[in-house]
Amino acid sequence: MRSVHVDLGDRSYPIYIGEGLLQEASSYFIKHGVSTKSPLMIVTDSKVAPHYLEALSANLAQGGFTVAAAAVPSGESSKSLAMLEELVTKALEAGLDRKSAIVALGGGVVGDLAGFAAASYMRGIKFIQIPTTILAHDSSVGGKVAVNHPLAKNIIGAFHQPEFVLYDLSTLKTLPPREVSSGLAEVVKHGLIWDAEFTAWCEENANRLLELDADALGYALFKGCGVKANVVSQDERESGLRAILNLGHTIGHALEAVAGYNELQHGEAISIGMIGSAKLGVRYGAPVEVYETTKRALQSCGLPVAVPAHMDTDAIMAALMHDKKFSEGTAVFVVPTSIGSVEIKPDVPLAWVREIVEELKREA
Amino acid sequence: MRSVHVDLGDRSYPIYIGEGLLQEASSYFIKHGVSTKSPLMIVTDSKVAPHYLEALSANLAQGGFTVAAAAVPSGESSKSLAMLEELVTKALEAGLDRKSAIVALGGGVVGDLAGFAAASYMRGIKFIQIPTTILAHDSSVGGKVAVNHPLAKNIIGAFHQPEFVLYDLSTLKTLPPREVSSGLAEVVKHGLIWDAEFTAWCEENANRLLELDADALGYALFKGCGVKANVVSQDERESGLRAILNLGHTIGHALEAVAGYNELQHGEAISIGMIGSAKLGVRYGAPVEVYETTKRALQSCGLPVAVPAHMDTDAIMAALMHDKKFSEGTAVFVVPTSIGSVEIKPDVPLAWVREIVEELKREA
Ligand SMILES: NC(=O)c1ccc[n+]([C@@H]2O[C@H](COP(=O)([O-])OP(=O)(O)OC[C@H]3O[C@@H](n4cnc5c(N)ncnc54)[C@H](O)[C@@H]3O)[C@@H](O)[C@H]2O)c1
Ligand SMILES: NC(=O)c1ccc[n+]([C@@H]2O[C@H](COP(=O)([O-])OP(=O)(O)OC[C@H]3O[C@@H](n4cnc5c(N)ncnc54)[C@H](O)[C@@H]3O)[C@@H](O)[C@H]2O)c1
Ligand SMILES: [Zn+2]
Ligand SMILES: [Zn+2]
Numbered sequence: 001m002r003s004v005h006v007d008l009g010d011r012s013y014p015i016y017i018g019e020g021l022l023q024e025a026s027s028y029f030i031k032h033g034v035s036t037k038s039p040l041m042i043v044t045d046s047k048v049a050p051h052y053l054e055a056l057s058a059n060l061a062q063g064g065f066t067v068a069a070a071a072v073p074s075g076e077s078s079k080s081l082a083m084l085e086e087l088v089t090k091a092l093e094a095g096l097d098r099k100s101a102i103v104a105l106g107g108g109v110v111g112d113l114a115g116f117a118a119a120s121y122m123r124g125i126k127f128i129q130i131p132t133t134i135l136a137h138d139s140s141v142g143g144k145v146a147v148n149h150p151l152a153k154n155i156i157g158a159f160h161q162p163e164f165v166l167y168d169l170s171t172l173k174t175l176p177p178r179e180v181s182s183g184l185a186e187v188v189k190h191g192l193i194w195d196a197e198f199t200a201w202c203e204e205n206a207n208r209l210l211e212l213d214a215d216a217l218g219y220a221l222f223k224g225c226g227v228k229a230n231v232v233s234q235d236e237r238e239s240g241l242r243a244i245l246n247l248g249h250t251i252g253h254a255l256e257a258v259a260g261y262n263e264l265q266h267g268e269a270i271s272i273g274m275i276g277s278a279k280l281g282v283r284y285g286a287p288v289e290v291y292e293t294t295k296r297a298l299q300s301c302g303l304p305v306a307v308p309a310h311m312d313t314d315a316i317m318a319a320l321m322h323d324k325k326f327s328e329g330t331a332v333f334v335v336p337t338s339i340g341s342v343e344i345k346p347d348v349p350l351a352w353v354r355e356i357v358e359e360l361k362r363e364a
Numbered sequence: 365m366r367s368v369h370v371d372l373g374d375r376s377y378p379i380y381i382g383e384g385l386l387q388e389a390s391s392y393f394i395k396h397g398v399s400t401k402s403p404l405m406i407v408t409d410s411k412v413a414p415h416y417l418e419a420l421s422a423n424l425a426q427g428g429f430t431v432a433a434a435a436v437p438s439g440e441s442s443k444s445l446a447m448l449e450e451l452v453t454k455a456l457e458a459g460l461d462r463k464s465a466i467v468a469l470g471g472g473v474v475g476d477l478a479g480f481a482a483a484s485y486m487r488g489i490k491f492i493q494i495p496t497t498i499l500a501h502d503s504s505v506g507g508k509v510a511v512n513h514p515l516a517k518n519i520i521g522a523f524h525q526p527e528f529v530l531y532d533l534s535t536l537k538t539l540p541p542r543e544v545s546s547g548l549a550e551v552v553k554h555g556l557i558w559d560a561e562f563t564a565w566c567e568e569n570a571n572r573l574l575e576l577d578a579d580a581l582g583y584a585l586f587k588g589c590g591v592k593a594n595v596v597s598q599d600e601r602e603s604g605l606r607a608i609l610n611l612g613h614t615i616g617h618a619l620e621a622v623a624g625y626n627e628l629q630h631g632e633a634i635s636i637g638m639i640g641s642a643k644l645g646v647r648y649g650a651p652v653e654v655y656e657t658t659k660r661a662l663q664s665c666g667l668p669v670a671v672p673a674h675m676d677t678d679a680i681m682a683a684l685m686h687d688k689k690f691s692e693g694t695a696v697f698v699v700p701t702s703i704g705s706v707e708i709k710p711d712v713p714l715a716w717v718r719e720i721v722e723e724l725k726r727e728a
Contacts, residue, residue: 081445081446081448081449082445084445084520085445085513088513088515088519088520089513089514089515092513092515092516092519093515116484119522120480120484120520120521120522121519121520122519122521123508123510123521123522123523124522124523144487146487149449149452149453149456150453151452151453151456151457152456155452155456155485155486156448156452156484156485157484157486157487158483158484158487158488158522159487159488
């Protein structure tokens with residue numbers, strides 16, 4: 001069992017990473033002072049529930065907890081105010097009070113939704129995360145919780161740190177392969193922005209990761225969470241440093257916006273975005289190895305590294321401009337200077353970005 | 365001009381109380397570092413907008429601010445997630461960003477709704493309150509913001525302190541008389557729990573208050589906000605002391621639940637509730653003057669001091685039990701020990717409460 005300490009003053013919390021933790025959940029709840037006198041509510045989704053809800057509920061009940069559960073439909077559309085209202089209905093029916101906790105059992109969607117429910121129910125109750133995707137290692141650090149609005153993603157939310165995170169590697173066994181690769185994109189990102197050695201390790205151990213080898217996965221999530229914890233503990237409310245976590249996300253979000261339904265997962269889009277950033281880095285004088293290493297690490301994890309050829313460059317550039325308000329002709333980018341280190345470039349010429357998007361299309 | 369300092373560490377803020385402040389709004393915005401580069405959104409309601417929205421918007425525009433406005437229907441039903449979603453639509457359309465502020469121009473309903481919008485839009489932007497009711501002096505201190513759920517009031521919310529509060533006494537001139545009295549109930553409450561001298565002052569100056577004499581009102585709101593600020597600064601997250609603010613609210617909420625539509629305003633219900641608490645206090649040994657003074661102070665403000673005779677005692681008791689989970693046969697009550705001082709009684713026999721409700725009905 002590994003653990004990462006997320007250092008946020010009196011909102012600090014640990015992330016426990018190991019196999020079979022679901023079967024020991026109640027002991028962690030008790031250790032962290034969750035009251036058995038107040039009911040808990042597990043929030044999960046329709047794909048996760050059949051695999052893991054019963055095991056978790058049973059263990060918590062055995063530990064003396066009263067447990068209610070709500071399973072929302074799998075998918076991003078569950079991150080809505082309407083779903084929040086439904087969760088609050090369930091919470092009220094189950095009698096959740098100020099001492100209760102809401103438990104997220106699922107990926108980032110369930111984490112963000114349940115986390116916002118915990119942040120706002122009775123103006124804030126305890127929140128516990130049990131992530132079941134690799135991508136959720138990212139959302140398990142930093143306390144960002146939110147739902148979407150029809151016009152904008154993650155626009156209604158809060159900062160609400162969990163009491164603790166229980167990362168049971170065994171639950172990852174049922175993840176579809178595409179979700180595995182997509183989650184690894186953020187793991188690799190954490191190496192690229194902070195830790196050259198870990199980036200090399202990712203490339204070398206990519207096959208073990210893709211096969212969900214528990215030891216390799218445990219180490220990768222430990223390192224990934226650790227990097228994010230380092231960044232977030234220096235900038236909890238996103239006023240500066242935290243921006244480096246957006247490596248690959250400017251181009252990535254634009255690609256997501258332009259892509260057809262189910263064409264690009266988030267991790268796939270930012271994988272391509274990170275290649276773009278690496279190309280930018282080289283233009284700014286970073287050694288070409290930065291680009292080559294970035295590309296090998298991502299490719300070895302089964303991730304795409306080129307823009308799908310049919311995508312329209314103008315549409316991508318328009319989406320990119322829409323994403324953030326940039327001053328005329330330039331954009332803000334996170335750009336690698338070497339493997340394990342990035343800087344914020346506030347005025348990257350859009351002409352360069354367009355050229356790089358074109359290059360990325362030719363490589364498809 | 366008077367001002368109250370709400371002392372909450374790095375979330376401290378001032379409440380400015382005076383006449384004609386609306387006409388000087390922009391200077392306060394600038395003084396408090398609100399950026400003219402990011403658009404503002406004023407949230408108000410359909411009854412307040414015709415009187416004050418234009419004046420405020422015009423002054424802010426003159427001060428260099430870009431201003432959007434949203435007027436929700438007057439009344440408690442606007443405190444909903446659906447209305448929150450509409451406000452976020454407007455905020456997105458108006459281009460509100462992380463440096464923007466949401467401004468509440470109205471009573472407690474608008475304050476709670478706009479405050480929760482500010483707390484959750486982009487995970488929290490600036491919030492400025494411009495209260496236009498007397499009751500809103502209560503909601504202008506403490507940072508509690510929330511919307512309702514069909515099954516429970518104020519159940520979805522946050523703690524989100526404003527940057528500052530601008531209390532323009534001139535706006536109170538258009539308040540319906542019943543709203544004036546209702547608001548004064550909370551003013552008197554702040555005297556009863558904390559300040560005997562101020563309680564006496566309220567009784568003596570009740571007529572000036574009812575006539576909306578600016579000098580008297582300014583002093584009353586200054587004192588009322590001051591008491592609440594004192595309590596809240598010692599207990600921001602409601603873990604102890606803040607409970608004394610619930611004087612009169614246990615019976616009051618039960619009466620509100622049982623009353624027919626528009627039969628009892630919140631202030632009217634807690635007025636009756638405070639009489640009940642005073643009766644309880646006397647049973648616990650407080651001098652009978654506590655009851656007499658409480659009654660005179662409230663009556664002089666035009667508030668009811670008896671339970672409407674047609675109300676069913678069983679229904680009131682059921683509502684009271686429903687409000688909080690009480691251990692068998694007893695209830696938690698805030699009870700006066702003398703004027704200006706209260707204590708929490710954790711185990712008031714329900715039999716006593718029933719007797720007091722019956723007494724309060726006979727006095728109708
Ligand atoms: N809060 C943050 O800091 C943060 C950071 C990154 C991403 N996010 C959010 O996370 C979300 C994406 O996270 P995600 O990729 O985990 O999405 P997800 O929760 O939708 O999970 C992906 C898919 O896998 C399924 N699934 C989850 N666990 C499974 C398991 N163990 N076995 C089988 N199927 C399983 C889900 O039902 C879903 O269909 C986005 O909404 C994003 O905005 C938040
Ligand atoms: N956040 C807190 O700490 C806190 C504390 C107390 C009450 N509250 C909340 O406050 C709300 C009640 O506040 P309220 O009594 O101000 O209600 P309100 O906002 O509904 O105002 C009462 C009525 O007066 C009208 N009005 C407001 N200002 C006016 C003016 N200047 N001229 C003419 N009409 C005007 C409104 O349109 C409404 O019809 C409740 O929702 C309650 O939950 C919150
Ligand atoms: Zn991401
Ligand atoms: Zn009240």
